[in-house]
Structures are given as C-alpha cells and as structure tokens.
Amino acid sequence: xxxxxxxxxxxxxxxxxxxxxxxxxxxxxxxxxxxxxxxxxxxxxxxxxxxxxxxxxxxxxxxxxxxxxxxxxxxxxxxxxxxxxxxxxxxxxxxxxxxxxxxxxxxxxxxxxxxxxxxxxxxxxxxxxxxxxxxxxxxxxxxxxxxxxxxxxxxxxxxxxxxxxxxxxxxxxxxxxxxxxxxxxxxxxxxxxxxxxxxxxxxxxxxxxxxxxxxxxxxxxxxxxxxxxxxxxxxxxxxxxxxxxxxxxxxxxxxxxxxxxxxxxxxxxxxxxxxxxxxxxxxxxxxxxxxxxxxxxxxxxxxxxxxxxxxxxxxxxxxxxxxxxxxxxxxxxxxxxxxxxxxxxxxxx
Amino acid sequence: xxxxxxxxxxxxxxxxxxxxxxxxxxxxxxxxxxxxxxxxxxxxxxxxxxxxxxxxxxxxxxxxxxxxxxxxxxxxxxxxxxxxxxxxxxxxxxxxxxxxxxxxxxxxxxxxxxxxxxxxxxxxxxxxxxxxxxxxxxxxxxxxxxxxx
Numbered sequence: 114x115x116x117x118x119x120x121x122x123x124x125x126x127x128x129x130x131x132x133x134x135x136x137x138x139x140x141x142x143x144x145x146x147x148x149x150x151x152x153x154x155x156x157x158x159x160x161x162x163x164x165x166x167x168x169x170x171x172x173x174x175x176x177x178x179x180x181x182x183x184x185x186x187x188x189x190x191x192x193x194x195x196x197x198x199x200x201x202x203x204x205x206x207x208x209x210x211x212x213x214x215x216x217x218x219x220x221x222x223x224x225x226x227x228x229x230x231x232x233x234x235x236x237x238x239x240x241x242x243x244x245x246x247x248x249x250x251x252x253x254x255x256x257x258x259x260x261x262x263x264x265x266x267x268x269x270x271x272x273x274x275x276x277x278x279x280x281x282x283x284x285x286x287x288x289x290x291x292x293x294x295x296x297x298x299x300x301x302x303x304x305x306x307x308x309x310x311x312x313x314x315x316x317x318x319x320x321x322x323x324x325x326x327x328x329x330x331x332x333x334x335x336x337x338x339x340x341x342x343x344x345x346x347x348x349x350x351x352x353x354x355x356x357x358x359x360x361x362x363x364x365x366x367x368x369x370x371x372x373x374x375x376x377x378x379x380x381x382x383x384x385x386x387x388x389x390x391x392x393x394x395x396x397x398x399x400x401x402x403x404x405x406x407x408x409x410x411x412x413x414x415x416x417x418x419x420x421x422x423x424x425x426x427x428x429x430x431x432x433x434x435x436x437x438x439x440x441x442x443x444x445x446x447x448x449x450x451x452x453x454x455x456x457x458x459x460x461x462x
Numbered sequence: 463x464x465x466x467x468x469x470x471x472x473x474x475x476x477x478x479x480x481x482x483x484x485x486x487x488x489x490x491x492x493x494x495x496x497x498x499x500x501x502x503x504x505x506x507x508x509x510x511x512x513x514x515x516x517x518x519x520x521x522x523x524x525x526x527x528x529x530x531x532x533x534x535x536x537x538x539x540x541x542x543x544x545x546x547x548x549x550x551x552x553x554x555x556x557x558x559x560x561x562x563x564x565x566x567x568x569x570x571x572x573x574x575x576x577x578x579x580x581x582x583x584x585x586x587x588x589x590x591x592x593x594x595x596x597x598x599x600x601x602x603x604x605x606x607x608x609x610x611x
Contacts, residue, residue, distance in 0.1 A: 116473040153552050154545050214534070215541025231552070238559070285496055292498075294505035296512075303512035303519075305538070311511075318495055318504075322488035330484065 119337060126336035133332060133346060137354070140347035143183030145194050147206075151235040154219075155210025156228045158235050160203075161186075161194050167201030168460040170270060171240040173233060174206040177252035178224070178363055179312050181355050182208050184250075184440050188348040193439065193449060200453045202460070205236045205245075207253075210357070214305035217361035221370070222384040224363060225259050233260075237268055246271035246456055247396075250439065251409060252367070255279065255377070258417065261394045263387055271459045272396040273452065276435050278371065278409040279391075280378035280416040285319055285407060287372045297368040301361040309356025319407050345442060378416055394421040399455050401429045401448065403438040427455060 151158040174194070176182035185206060186194040197204050207229065212219065236245055247269045249257030254277025261272050281287045289295065300307065317324040335342045359367075376382035382389040398421055402411040411430065418428055429451055431438055438448055470478070494500055519534070526533040 115471055119473060154548055213541070214538045215545060217538075218542065227549075231556075234556070288496065288498070289501045289504055292501055292505060294502050294509075296505070296509050299509055300512040303516035311508075315504075319492075320488065321491045321495060322484065327484060327488065 122337050122339075126333065129336040130329075130333045133336070133343060137347045137350045140188075140344070140351045142188055142348050142352055143181075143186045144189060145186045145192060145198070150205065150239050151232065153228065153231060155212050155216055156232065157208045157210060158232045159206045159208060160239060161198055161206070163198040163201055163203055165199065165201045166203055168203070168457060169242060169462050170244055170246055170460040171203040171205055171236060171242055172197060172246045172248055172456070173236050174204065175229065175232075175247065175249040175253035175257055176207070176209070177250065178209055178359055178367075179252065179309065179316075179356065181352065181357065182206055182253075183355075184352050184436065187352060187440055188344060191345075191348075191440075191442065191445060193444070196445060196449050197453070200457070202456070203240055205232075205240070207232045212306050212358050212360045214361075217301075217305040219360040220362035221256070221259070221366045225256050225263065226385055229256055229260050230264075233268065244268045244270040246273065246460060248273040248275065248452075249277060250275040251277060251435070253277075255371075258391065258394065259377070259382070259384065259389050261396050262389045262391050263384065263393075265393045265395060267396070269396050271399070271456060272394070273399045273401070273456070274414070274417070275401045275439050276403050276406050276409045276414070277400070277417075278413050280375065280413045281372050282375050282378075282413075284372075284410055284413055287375070289315070290368050291372045295368075297365050297373070301365040304358075305361050306358035307361065307364045309358050312359055313353070313356040316408065349440070378420070391417060391420040392422055395423055397425040397459050398423040399427045399429065399452070401431065401438070401452075403431060403433040403435060405433060406435040406438070408435040425459075 145161055147159040147161050149157055150160045174182065174185050176185065186192045189195065194204055194206070209224070209228070233245065233247070237243065245268060247257045247260070249255070249272075254274035257269075257272055258274060258277065258279065261267055261269055278284070281291075290297065304311075332342065332346060335346075370376045370382055374381070377389065377391070380388065380390055380392075400414060400418060402409075402414045404411060415428070418426055429448070431448060433441065433443075433448075438444065523533045523535055
C-alpha cells in the first residue's frame, strides 16, 4: 500500500523536482538592505546598517576569490549578516566583484595590499572607529591572515578565520595541482581569468557521487515525501552555481605558492618584498574548523594556532562541511551564537 | 514499518539497497579522485583544455584583427588602462582625504588668535600622519584554548 502511494506521488514529485531545478536561478539571495561605501576596480565595500547597534567595533566580512560573498547573507531567516545586525554589530562586507580578463593582472598582492587594505581603511573612516573585527572565510580567511601578518600595526583588533586553508600539504587539492603535470602558467596564460565554472567543476569533483548524484536523489526523495525544500535548496544551489572567474595572476600565485610550494606556513611567502610571517599575527584570533571539510581540511588550518603571536587564541573545532558549518540550516543555532559570544566579548571600547 | 516491529516492505528494502550502493560508490569515487593517476589525468586534461582555448582564441583574434575590427585583446588592453587610471585616482583620493582630515583637525589644535589669518600662508601641509591606532586594552584576558564539541 505504501509502495502504491509512493508510486502515485512520483509524477507530481517529478514535476516539482524539475521545477525546483529549473527555477533555481530565480531564487533571491543576498537581499538585506545595504549601502555602497567604496568601490575600486571590481571591488565594492558594502555597509549593512544595524538598527540595534550596541557594539562600537564594526565587523568586516571577507569572502574567497571564488564564489560570491552573498553566502554571508544567503536568505532572510538564514543570513549571518542578518544575525550579526540583530546582535547589534555594524557590518561591512567586501565584494571582490566579477573579475574579467582585464583583471587578470591582479595578484594576491593587489588583493591583500590594495583592495583589502583600502577596504579596511574605508570601513574605519565610514564607521568613525579606530579598530575593527575582520572575519574571513576560506581564501578570504587566508587573505585576512596575510594582512594581519604583514601589518603588525593593523587596526584589526579581532581576526576570525572560518574554514581557512593555511598548510596545504597532504590535501586533495595539493595532490591535484601540486604535481608538475599541472601547468598553472599555461592555464593562467590561456584563460586570462580562470572560468568560475572550471573551479566549480573541480570543487565538485572532489566528491563526485555526493555532488552529482546524492544531492539530486535527496531532492527528489524530498519531493516524493512532500517536504518543503524550495527556499533552502534553491538559495544554496543558486549561490553554488554563481562562480565568478578567478583572476589569472591571483590563481597562478595561489596555486603555486599555496599548493605547489606551501609557502605560507613555512614563512617563505613574500608580497611586494615583504615577508609574510604568520608569527607576527598579534590580533585576538578565533579559528573555526569543520570536521568534514574537504576543501580546507582541519589539519591544514590547525598549524596556524601554533604559529601566531596572539595571546588570545580560540579554536572552535566543529562537525560540518566547508560551507554548511557557517551557512547551513543549523548554523543559526550552533556556530553563529558562538561567533557572537566571542566577538561581543572583544568588541567593546 | 520497520520501527514498529514490522518487516520492511520491498520498496523500503530497495531504497536501502540503493542508498548502500550509492554510499559505496561515493567512497570508491573519492578514493579514485584522490589517486595519483587521477591527478595526473586531471592535470593533462586541464592543459589540453587550456591549450585548445588558447589556440581557438588566437585564431579568432587573428581573424578579427585582419578584418580591422577591435578584438578581445584590444578591449582588455583598454580595460587595463582604465584600471591603471583608477588605481592612480584612488591613491590621489586617499591623499586628498588625508589632507582633509589634517585640515579638519587643525582648528581644534590651533591656539593662534584670529589675526593670524592676515599673515602669510603657512607652508604646504605635510602628508597626513598614519591614522591613530589607539589600542584600548583588549576586552578579554589572554587565553589559548580549543573547544572541541
């Protein structure tokens, strides 16, 4: 009888499943009201205004060079930005934009020493503050760590690094691109800026069955079971599919310095003639790692804890995936309150 | 249902078998993509795709140039020139803002009487000093901890 009932639901579920896939592009993400504070080339600095502002130290959110920063503000009711505003923070966010071939000359130095440095400056000017909290996620976290290491007098009071790659030895990425058969120069020269779809394909290839089969099977099963999964699925799927190109020079340097030569953790990385020494990081530091993170595995982030000079270091080792830990359905109840508690204790004058 | 002490139906058994097979396939595929052979293959595939893209791009660009039309390279070159100009403009803006800050701070610190306005203009303002990095005491005592769940 149950089997018959399930069978009867299949045509309707199939139509709903197809509809979910076909209308994903129409989902609305990143809808919290925001003001443009500053722009330079493709970079935009946004400000989200809190009506309950109670913490003077503003937060600057920095996402990776792949995918879009809207993951910080995924959808109403499940938005880290919305949550932080509700907790009384003044929130700013760097958007690296959608680089094209004209931006292929932008390397890591341009992103850290110009774009991020200037975004911090503009945030402080706009918020009329002398210090801020820097929250970096994935590559964005690495850029934040590099910034803090380069500027021991930086106005960053608190640095929060979410699922951030630091030591890439032994990672799957390093296995893929660390060998000589992966000619990063040829690829960067050929494309100018590496197509986002290619980066997305490689990311999904790390767990091929999970990404290409299980996701859709579960979606279909949910439709058969009559679960309401439209908003949650479509917002995340739309964000995952939105892949801006990776500027060629930054890609070349990221792959070579981080994966082929693993320079950051060994202290051999230099930007504009200045050595990036992680031992110069003195900020209050919160490092969040995810147990099932295959993109920035925990063992690749933990070495940072032993390197920095910070006296106040906290490591939150939590279960979850690279994105799901911070933006998943349970984040609002689990990791966000912990972030808020850590920040609130360090965001007073 | 099984949790009510009943035997699972044929459909449930099928579903469970399928999920087990899928999980096994996922584990096997992750082992496959983690192998050195796959990495080597991936590297060569990426190179092939890049080389083909470069060849086709060069051929198309040559054809467009021979038609005396602006090609992609020309557009990129113009874009880079614009970006360089914007870089310079940004640095000039930052200098202006620093000077504005310095000027705005000047009256507050000046103790000269109003007659000084009649005196010759002061020397050109120096570049703004670095933004004050007042470092209030950290709100949290020093600590180093890991909080596994």
